[in-house]
Amino acid sequence: MHNHFDCHDLLGSLSDYLDGEARQELCRAIETHMAECPNCRIVVDTLKKTIYLVHATAESQLPDDVRARLYKTLELTDYLK
Amino acid sequence: MSDNTALPISLPALQAGDRAEFARLVETYSPQIYRLALKILGNAQDAEDVLQNTFLKALQSLPTFEGRSSLSTWLYRIAVNEALMLIRKHRPEVQVLAGDSDSDDDEDYIPVQFVDWTTIPEDALLSSEAVTYLDQAIQRLPPKLRLVFLLRDVEGLSIRETSEALGLTDTAVKTRLLRARLFLREQLSGYYQERLLEEKH
Numbered sequence: 001m002h003n004h005f006d007c008h009d010l011l012g013s014l015s016d017y018l019d020g021e022a023r024q025e026l027c028r029a030i031e032t033h034m035a036e037c038p039n040c041r042i043v044v045d046t047l048k049k050t051i052y053l054v055h056a057t058a059e060s061q062l063p064d065d066v067r068a069r070l071y072k073t074l075e076l077t078d079y080l081k
Numbered sequence: 082m083s084d085n086t087a088l089p090i091s092l093p094a095l096q097a098g099d100r101a102e103f104a105r106l107v108e109t110y111s112p113q114i115y116r117l118a119l120k121i122l123g124n125a126q127d128a129e130d131v132l133q134n135t136f137l138k139a140l141q142s143l144p145t146f147e148g149r150s151s152l153s154t155w156l157y158r159i160a161v162n163e164a165l166m167l168i169r170k171h172r173p174e175v176q177v178l179a180g181d182s183d184s185d186d187d188e189d190y191i192p193v194q195f196v197d198w199t200t201i202p203e204d205a206l207l208s209s210e211a212v213t214y215l216d217q218a219i220q221r222l223p224p225k226l227r228l229v230f231l232l233r234d235v236e237g238l239s240i241r242e243t244s245e246a247l248g249l250t251d252t253a254v255k256t257r258l259l260r261a262r263l264f265l266r267e268q269l270s271g272y273y274q275e276r277l278l279e280e281k282h
């Protein structure tokens with residue numbers, strides 16, 4: 001680990017951090033850096049929120065007509081409920 | 082909708098040609114496969130073609146499927162290949178998966194927007210206009226980043242499953258995922274910054 005953990009280091013380890021895959025030592029370095037660097041704190045917070053919004057808006061509705069044509073193509077209309 | 086989709090799908094039954102079990106596979110995974118295709122291709126007709134071809138191919142390949150990955154990862158893999166075939170047909174110049182050039186465009190992903198828009202209330206963050214903007218931003222992702230992002234962050238596959246579905250290394254998946262997320266963060270920051278400014282006026 002570097003003596004000085006900078007913005008560039010933070011950027012490189014961001015996905016691991018957000019996905020909960022960063023080791024404890026790395027998490028501490030990231031959190032220490034964020035406390036001192038408002039820009040990085042904003043990047044982390046807005047990145048978290050971005051991922052959250054993507055999850056929150058991901059619907060998976062199959063339109064009825066698309067579903068009916070799929071079952072027909074697959075000769076599964078007997079199972080169409 | 083019936084609740085028999087809660088039971089795990091039986092691979093031996095599928096491979097024995099059990100039609101009811103195949104119908105359950107289709108019922109369980111077709112909404113996700115359609116969503117993925119729609120977001121890769123941005124076109125409902127193409128997405129429907131990919132959906133149908135995915136399950137037709139799955140039916141053909143079931144006898145030789147060894148079950149080394151989960152059924153869902155396997156289906157995603159088929160769907161991605163079908164979608165890539167369509168992209169190549171429509172836009173042969175786009176290089177979607179070829180990716181030794183992962184390091185040459187690093188500069189493009191360094192954050193430049195530092196507006197804290199997380200204070201905007203949830204209903205405003207999720208207004209229908211904002212949701213449309215987000216969808217369009219996902220469409221603006223370079224295709225090779227978009228695939229990784231869709232599988233990991235929209236479909237919820239693990240890094241490992243995403244690598245398997247795309248035939249990429251874990252490292253390539255991680256690099257592309259971070260870039261895709263940073264790209265969308267920039268886009269959303271620009272969008273929400275304007276909403277914040279409007280509010281003040």
Ligand SMILES: [Zn+2]
Pocket residue numbers: 006007008010033037039040
């Ligand atoms: Zn910093």
